[in-house]
Amino acid sequence: MAEPKEEPFLDDIDDADAEEHDVLNEDHSDEEVELDALRAERDSLKDKWMRALADAENARKRSDKDRREAERYGSTRLARDLLPVYDNLHRALAAAEDGEDKPSEALLEGVNLTLRELMNIFEKHGVSIIIPEVGDRFDPEEHEAMFEAPVPGTKKGEIIQVSAHGFMLFDRLLRPAQVGVSSNPG
Known part of the structure; x- marks a missing residue:
């Protein structure tokens, strides 16, 4: 019987293949690591870009809202400054109606027209x-509430006197109406 021949050549090939395989794996491994790093950097940059885009959109919306509010409520200070003018004209008319001396019709008409014009502007x-x-x-x-007083025939929390009218600018309170309130216990 013949003995099988050893083939040292095949062993050498296997060792060579293994070394080549290791070198390829190292190259492949380095490429994978580099590729993973590039992907992570890409994802990080994409996230930063999306956040910057969202911040820019939020800033645009905020500035639009601020602009709309400035257009709508920018005249608040002027309106507040004009409220005493209304009060004084209103008091002048009330005094003319209640007074013993009758003011001239022309004066009353002028005050009424001024008050009406102010109301139109408001x-x-x-x-x-x-x-x-x-x-x-x-x-x-x-x-x-400017004061509280017990007044017979009223309920607690009822308005018993109006001292000054209140004013709103669209949906914002410029000045509350000044009133006296009943403190009767029910």
Whole structure:
């Protein structure tokens, strides 16, 4: 029987293949690591870009909102400065009606026209008047209690006197109506 021949050549090939395989794996491994690093950098840059885009959009929306509010409520200081003019004209008319001396018709007409013109300007610019009536319920959102007093025939929290009208600029309170409130216990 013949003995099988050893083939040292095949062993050498296997060792050579293994070394080549290791070198290829190292190259492949280095490429994978580099590729993974590039992917991570890409993902990081994409995330930063998306955040910057969202920040820019939020800034645009915020500036649009600020611009709209400035257009709508920019006249708040002027409107507040004009409220005493309304109060004084209103008091002048009330004094003329209640007074013993009759003022001239021309003076009354002039004050009335001035008050009406002021009201037209208020309306044009979104200022509305809060005119509470005696007997209305006190609302802290629109009224300011100047005093409390027990008045017979009233309920607690009812308006018993109106000292000054209130004003709104669109949906914002410029000045609450100044009122007296009943403190009767029920």
